[in-house]
Amino acid sequence: DADVTQTPRNRITKTGKRIMLECSQTKGHDRMYWYRQDPGLGLRLIYYSFDVKDINKGEISDGYSVSRQAQAKFSLSLESAIPNQTALYFCATSDFSDTQYFGPGTRLTVL
Amino acid sequence: AQSVTQPDIHITVSEGASLELRCNYSYGATPYLFWYVQSPGQGLQLLLKYFSGDTLVQGIKGFEAEFKRSQSSFNLRKPSVHWSDAAEYFCAVGAPGEYGNKLVFGAGTILRVKS
Numbered sequence: 001d002a003d004v005t006q007t008p009r010n011r012i013t014k015t016g017k018r019i020m021l022e023c024s025q026t027k028g029h030d031r032m033y034w035y036r037q038d039p040g041l042g043l044r045l046i047y048y049s050f051d052v053k054d055i056n057k058g059e060i061s062d063g064y065s066v067s068r069q070a071q072a073k074f075s076l077s078l079e080s081a082i083p084n085q086t087a088l089y090f091c092a093t094s095d096f097s098d099t100q101y102f103g104p105g106t107r108l109t110v111l
Numbered sequence: 112a113q114s115v116t117q118p119d120i121h122i123t124v125s126e127g128a129s130l131e132l133r134c135n136y137s138y139g140a141t142p143y144l145f146w147y148v149q150s151p152g153q154g155l156q157l158l159l160k161y162f163s164g165d166t167l168v169q170g171i172k173g174f175e176a177e178f179k180r181s182q183s184s185f186n187l188r189k190p191s192v193h194w195s196d197a198a199e200y201f202c203a204v205g206a207p208g209e210y211g212n213k214l215v216f217g218a219g220t221i222l223r224v225k226s
Contacts, residue, residue, distance in 0.1 A: 101158075
């Protein structure tokens with residue numbers, strides 16, 4: 001079984017809809033991250049969390065929110081989706097080694 | 112804050128030929144450096160990492176990278192490319208000791224392998 005899982009893997013939604021992307025991990029790591037990937041831009045950090053009481057904004061947090069429900073679960077929400085949030089979204093985890101391990105990604109399309 | 116540049120958007124090499132993917136970083140001290148690979152439709156897989164010590168780092172799938180402080184570079188190499196190496200490669204830089212151990216990624220280099 002994969003150590004970092006993301007659901008859904010693909011999602012098409014309409015402008016203005018609320019959507020939640022979920023991430024679960026079995027690695028036992030405290031640190032979790034959400035990134036978005038756009039062609040030619042690499043990955044950019046949206047939010048990160050060190051534990052359930054620690055949530056931090058990343059480089060591009062506007063229009064997004066997160067919830068750390070447990071050590072193993074970190075969800076990303078788009079309260080009112082817009083077309084320029086169409087992207088590939090990745091969840092990652094890390095331990096104190098500073099090495100990050102990535103999930104398979106969620107491809108989100110906002111029409 | 113750290114930054115990273117991958118100068119080549121696309122690279123095409125013949126199967127069996129050698130490969131070098133370039134990565135240049137900007138950071139005030141010795142950074143943490145990573146190379147990840149993303150196959151089509153897949154997540155990112157860690158190829159190798161540099162934290163300290165020996166500047167030549169060996170990774171999985173026959174890849175290696177060399178940290179050159181004087182050139183602020185961390186280029187990825189492979190002596191003989193296989194068709195299965197076709198993918199997108201990302202260099203990333205981390206800032207040791209800074210809160211969040213955040214990574215900054217380059218824009219990626221797409222590797223095409225021709226037979």
